[in-house]
Amino acid sequence: MYKEAPLDIKTQLRNHALAQLTDTLNDILKQLGELREASDGEEKNPAGDKYESGRESIHQSQTLLDKQYASLTQMQRQLKEVPVQPVATVQDGALLKLPIGNIWVSVPVGKVEFGGDVYQLVSKDSPLVEALWGMKAGDSVDFRGRKVTLQEVK
Numbered sequence: 001m002y003k004e005a006p007l008d009i010k011t012q013l014r015n016h017a018l019a020q021l022t023d024t025l026n027d028i029l030k031q032l033g034e035l036r037e038a039s040d041g042e043e044k045n046p047a048g049d050k051y052e053s054g055r056e057s058i059h060q061s062q063t064l065l066d067k068q069y070a071s072l073t074q075m076q077r078q079l080k081e082v083p084v085q086p087v088a089t090v091q092d093g094a095l096l097k098l099p100i101g102n103i104w105v106s107v108p109v110g111k112v113e114f115g116g117d118v119y120q121l122v123s124k125d126s127p128l129v130e131a132l133w134g135m136k137a138g139d140s141v142d143f144r145g146r147k148v149t150l151q152e153v154k
Contacts, residue, residue, distance in 0.1 A: 097152035
């Protein structure tokens with residue numbers, strides 16, 4: 001799993017995930033700009049109903065995108081604070097090797113392909129991480145009816 005030192009992998013994973021988040025944030029900003037243009041271009045219909053429903057739809061889309069933007073911005077800040085030093089137990093910043101794959105306890109970005117390997121970036125609040133919290137390599141836990149053995153912690 002670890003072709004490089006864990007510190008290098010964690011740093012590169014963080015940089016890769018930050019770049020993904022930045023791309024998504026830029027896309028949201030672009031969509032918000034397009035919605036503002038659509039809202040400004042919306043002409044008052046003599047009947048009024050069509051105009052109001054169109055503006056309400058645009059407003060709902062803007063509200064949703066604003067929430068996504070705020071959530072991703074917060075995730076970006078949290079990711080920058082995740083420790084990247086080597087650790088011996090499951091905690092914030094731990095890089096885990098499990099039979100089901102590689103996990104980095106950081107923020108809930110999801111799957112990241114990097115260096116020929118796939119990593120799941122999850123928060124410390126994920127059910128699996130909560131079940132493994134504080135454990136070290138070789139420890140096992142029953143998780144959703146399956147025995148999960150922690151192969152490596154870095």
